[in-house]
Amino acid sequence: MNVITNNKWIGQRTIRPDGVDKVTGRAAFAADTTMPGMIWGKILRSPHPHARIKSIDTSKALALPGVKAVVTARDIVDFPVDKSVMLGIQDMRWMCRNVMAREKALFPGHPVAAVAATTEAIAAKACELIEVDYEVLPWAIEIDDALKADAPILHEFNKFEGKPSNIAGKLEVKKGDIAQGFKEAEVVIERTFTTRPVHQGYIEPHACLISVAADNKTTIWSSSQGQFMVRAMTSYLTGIPQSDIRAIPAEIGGGFGGKTIVYLEPLATLLAKKSGRPVKMVMTREEVMRATGPTSGSKSTVKIGAKKDGTIVAAQGTFYLQAGALPGSPIRGAVGCSFSPYDIPNVLSVGYDVLSNRSKVAAYRAPGAPIGAFAVECVMDELASALKMDPLELRLKNAARQGTKAAHGPVFPRIGYVETLEAAKAHPHYAAPLGKLQGRGVASGFWFNAGGESSAQVNITEDGNVVVTTGHPDIGGSRAAIANVCAELLGIDYRRVSVLIGDTATVGFSNLTGGSRVLFASAMVVTQSTEKVITTLRERAAKIWEIDPEAVKWENGAAHPASPNAGQFEPLTLAELAAKAPQMGGPIGAGVQLNTEGAEGGFGTHICDVEVDVELGIVRVIRYTAVQDVGRAVHPGYVEGQMQGGVAQGIGWALNEEYIYNRDGKVDNPGFLDYRMPVCSDLPMLDTVMVQVPNPKHPQGVKGVGEVPLVPVMAAVANAVHNALGKRFYSLPMSPPKVLATLEAEG
Amino acid sequence: MTDIRYLSPSTLDEAVSAFAAAGSAARILAGGTDLLVQMRAGSVRPGLIVDIKKISEMTAIEETADGGFRVGAAVPGAVLAEHPRFGKVWPGVLEAVNLIGSTQVQGRASAGGNLCNSSPAADSVPAMIAAGAIVTVAGPNGRREMPVEAVPAGPGRTHLKPGEILVSFTLPPRPPGSGDAYLRMIPRTEMDIAVVGCGVSLTLKGGVCTTARVGLGAVAPTVLLVEAAAKALVGSKLDDAALSAAASACSAACRPIDDKRGTIAYRTKIAGVLLKRTAAIAAQRAGGN
Numbered sequence A: 001m002n003v004i005t006n007n008k009w010i011g012q013r014t015i016r017p018d019g020v021d022k023v024t025g026r027a028a029f030a031a032d033t034t035m036p037g038m039i040w041g042k043i044l045r046s047p048h049p050h051a052r053i054k055s056i057d058t059s060k061a062l063a064l065p066g067v068k069a070v071v072t073a074r075d076i077v078d079f080p081v082d083k084s085v086m087l088g089i090q091d092m093r094w095m096c097r098n099v100m101a102r103e104k105a106l107f108p109g110h111p112v113a114a115v116a117a118t119t120e121a122i123a124a125k126a127c128e129l130i131e132v133d134y135e136v137l138p139w140a141i142e143i144d145d146a147l148k149a150d151a152p153i154l155h156e157f158n159k160f161e162g163k164p165s166n167i168a169g170k171l172e173v174k175k176g177d178i179a180q181g182f183k184e185a186e187v188v189i190e191r192t193f194t195t196r197p198v199h200q201g202y203i204e205p206h207a208c209l210i211s212v213a214a215d216n217k218t219t220i221w222s223s224s225q226g227q228f229m230v231r232a233m234t235s236y237l238t239g240i241p242q243s244d245i246r247a248i249p250a251e252i253g254g255g256f257g258g259k260t261i262v263y264l265e266p267l268a269t270l271l272a273k274k275s276g277r278p279v280k281m282v283m284t285r286e287e288v289m290r291a292t293g294p295t296s297g298s299k300s301t302v303k304i305g306a307k308k309d310g311t312i313v314a315a316q317g318t319f320y321l322q323a324g325a326l327p328g329s330p331i332r333g334a335v336g337c338s339f340s341p342y343d344i345p346n347v348l349s350v351g352y353d354v355l356s357n358r359s360k361v362a363a364y365r366a367p368g369a370p371i372g373a374f375a376v377e378c379v380m381d382e383l384a385s386a387l388k389m390d391p392l393e394l395r396l397k398n399a400a401r402q403g404t405k406a407a408h409g410p411v412f413p414r415i416g417y418v419e420t421l422e423a424a425k426a427h428p429h430y431a432a433p434l435g436k437l438q439g440r441g442v443a444s445g446f447w448f449n450a451g452g453e454s455s456a457q458v459n460i461t462e463d464g465n466v467v468v469t470t471g472h473p474d475i476g477g478s479r480a481a482i483a484n485v486c487a488e489l490l491g492i493d494y495r496r497v498s499v500l501i502g503d504t505a506t507v508g509f510s511n512l513t514g515g516s517r518v519l520f521a522s523a524m525v526v527t528q529s530t531e532k533v534i535t536t537l538r539e540r541a542a543k544i545w546e547i548d549p550e551a552v553k554w555e556n557g558a559a560h561p562a563s564p565n566a567g568q569f570e571p572l573t574l575a576e577l578a579a580k581a582p583q584m585g586g587p588i589g590a591g592v593q594l595n596t597e598g599a600e601g602g603f604g605t606h607i608c609d610v611e612v613d614v615e616l617g618i619v620r621v622i623r624y625t626a627v628q629d630v631g632r633a634v635h636p637g638y639v640e641g642q643m644q645g646g647v648a649q650g651i652g653w654a655l656n657e658e659y660i661y662n663r664d665g666k667v668d669n670p671g672f673l674d675y676r677m678p679v680c681s682d683l684p685m686l687d688t689v690m691v692q693v694p695n696p697k698h699p700q701g702v703k704g705v706g707e708v709p710l711v712p713v714m715a716a717v718a719n720a721v722h723n724a725l726g727k728r729f730y731s732l733p734m735s736p737p738k739v740l741a742t743l744e745a746e747g
Numbered sequence B: 001m002t003d004i005r006y007l008s009p010s011t012l013d014e015a016v017s018a019f020a021a022a023g024s025a026a027r028i029l030a031g032g033t034d035l036l037v038q039m040r041a042g043s044v045r046p047g048l049i050v051d052i053k054k055i056s057e058m059t060a061i062e063e064t065a066d067g068g069f070r071v072g073a074a075v076p077g078a079v080l081a082e083h084p085r086f087g088k089v090w091p092g093v094l095e096a097v098n099l100i101g102s103t104q105v106q107g108r109a110s111a112g113g114n115l116c117n118s119s120p121a122a123d124s125v126p127a128m129i130a131a132g133a134i135v136t137v138a139g140p141n142g143r144r145e146m147p148v149e150a151v152p153a154g155p156g157r158t159h160l161k162p163g164e165i166l167v168s169f170t171l172p173p174r175p176p177g178s179g180d181a182y183l184r185m186i187p188r189t190e191m192d193i194a195v196v197g198c199g200v201s202l203t204l205k206g207g208v209c210t211t212a213r214v215g216l217g218a219v220a221p222t223v224l225l226v227e228a229a230a231k232a233l234v235g236s237k238l239d240d241a242a243l244s245a246a247a248s249a250c251s252a253a254c255r256p257i258d259d260k261r262g263t264i265a266y267r268t269k270i271a272g273v274l275l276k277r278t279a280a281i282a283a284q285r286a287g288g289n
């Protein structure tokens, strides 16, 4: 373990710049914005899971006093189904059909028309006045139903193996010879698992306010994980050039991946354009639950073969993930991440993207990876008991290390997976005694992490302080961590560094907040910008002292002569140099834009204890320790926060969260009362252990930390339940009725 | 876009006459933690709201001459919790009322609203039924009394007559050796709706149960008084056989539905489990065991 200690601010739990605003209620979220003349937009949504839209008559709605505009699919730029237009991971063919039903309504809640009116009530009334002639079609929601030979086909144009199908894609990764591998195996375990779709559960519903001027100049205030993504998607779907759109990111009330696509912005833009008035739209929780992306439900079969000494020789996984009504489930995460913690010579991992009549999935924290890890890590647990090995020992014996070639392609550089296993093994939690009906489980997980485009501008103010502008919405404390980095480099107090998120007109292109990229990428561009600023500061001091810039060093927030040979000068502080800037060459600042590379994957290993009330079927997590290789914790408080947040979400996924459908194919629990995310009192203190193996490819050693912590959780909980009861649950959630029914059935 | 009239009379007579005059479009407002939520969801659109919180009788907690309690229908849970004696005498009723919602909700939510909203899963109702509470109702034809269990008629419906308002709950005096308790099963630990709720009140003499009442919630269209379960307990020392018989009686009384909150099989099974656990707490409070 390589812990760097000689830093002043990196590694400190500094106060977050957005903290005061958030705790005092001053932070401006998208729903807080207003404008003179503003009107309200509302969406008419399909009541049917699957229906052809024969006609839409909006005349009665338009005639209602107070209604200013109505839009339907006809107003949205069409992307023909035969030509893919990608924006990040989203295909505009599907986005244009997701924001507004085109040929067919594909799930209950699918937008069919949108209205803007002077009040919310009038807009809602106008929606009721729109007449839609639907031809209701048979529908399929569950994976098995969508894959039946006679299943209703969502999209006739979608073919798999030459025939119309609900399979929208297949992804395969291979290593070695799988058949040969299983031949060599002495113990083989093969199991099938299912998980339910779960929602990201951000507290803030989607919201935006949009103003379109007569010359099409468009201003968007909205809640998203990427103002540039909002700009680009809105541009594609409305036909307004990107240069005419200014997207201003509001403070965000949670995203977890779910705000990496747009729902409202294109509709509000078109309503604003038609009406000539600023249009505000705010979803209700019910709309969020019915029509925004959860992550996929899944069905996975995993088979692992090992020698009697515990050496794993072959592993195979088949993962079916629900895409929702339009293609694009995160099969890449399930296929690519599931076996990555292990050095296995023969691997075959295959994923299928399955269409069905539910809302289109959106990214959710390590998309796909937790689904795959649930299956793989439960099979690892069974394998350990079949081999009579400690589950951490089995993992250690097969752990991926520097030089291991992962099935999904890369050869791992220096990684910290083994360190997480060793830290878990040595943790007092792992040896703590268990009581009656209590059990302990462990599981590991991997996530790719991402780099990509990032821009930053570092400016020195006239009074010698610092303003840093970056382009990624801050959903995990990144502003605080960036302040630490910049203050460290400049050698000044972190409170003198103000970190802001710019809008699309004030900062260079930055990819959206996702893939655990933000601190990795923005610390890189902020470091380079700050280094440029320091070079300028040294040059200014050199000019004042009339010596060579090489003879000036920057230390503790001031320029000093690099050595006694350079001459005897009193240090020049940042404030002094800023004050002299007008005479000595002008404003001091620098910007850097990069396509950042070198984001290395992250690993975690979790220990979970549960206690089961066998009469009521209730599983309670009573102790939890998450160990993770975090690269370098620039702000430990927010790294721990990410780890705890991921675990909390995973416990919800494991125990209670699920979409429940009624007989009409509609979600029956579209709210937080019956869509049961954990509340604080459901959870014990979630302990964290940060293992710090710095990323050699990053100036501060940063690795993404936000997604890994969700990956191992469901398997850790399921393995703990098995340890407590001697019974294994192959389907999530392990909710009380299901647990009790299983206990009763098996006696 | 319809107008809503709002009245907050200071006497019960005014409230009753305004409420009765407005007919079915009127709604009583106590804490509003059901009513306002339903209005926002669009499921209730009242033309008149009669706020009863300014009527002193509705917000008072009194000890009656015979040692019982009278609790105004609009007393919020937090206020009931602060009463110096109520929770000592009726810990089960208090814990049931205090289970409703969160700290914020407790500042408003009342047992009267909980009963009149008539959810089969209402938490305070099984405990009130177990306690043998009698409600006083005032209407255009004067006052009348009825047992708590006679109020609910089905989900969202009560046996109150048009224009009638629930005024108060009267809880009987407690003989020595009495205790009550309420437990609910929820998948989470709070902020959830009872999948099954069970209230038990009993009196012990020399270790023998002399009286008992059992209320069971969320297992039928209305909260149930389960007399067969009480009968199984009375005369016993709350031994395993008696508790099992009472648990079976609870399961037998269930007429639940399969819904998003629980299956028929699950609810039926755990009704018995909760009976045993609740009875044990009530007995411990009674000081018998």
Ligand SMILES: Cc1cc2nc3c(=O)[nH]c(=O)nc-3n(C[C@H](O)[C@H](O)[C@H](O)COP(=O)(O)OP(=O)(O)OC[C@H]3O[C@@H](n4cnc5c(N)ncnc54)[C@H](O)[C@@H]3O)c2cc1C
Binding pocket: B027, B028, B029, B030, B031, B032, B033, B034, B035, B036, B037, B052, B073, B074, B099, B100, B101, B102, B105, B108, B109, B110, B111, B112, B113, B114, B115, B116, B117, B121, B122, B123, B124, B164, B165, B166, B167, B191, B192, B193, B194
């Ligand atoms: C976040 C939240 C959590 C909740 N959790 C729980 C819970 O855990 N358990 C639970 O049981 N409930 C729960 N509830 C529901 C609600 O809080 C309770 O039912 C509460 O007791 C209602 O009381 P109130 O005074 O607010 O009623 P109100 O909303 O004022 O009234 C409820 C209904 O009863 C009628 N009414 C009220 N008083 C009278 C009267 N005196 N005479 C005639 N009719 C009357 C009203 O017209 C209305 O129809 C929760 C609600 C919320 C918002």
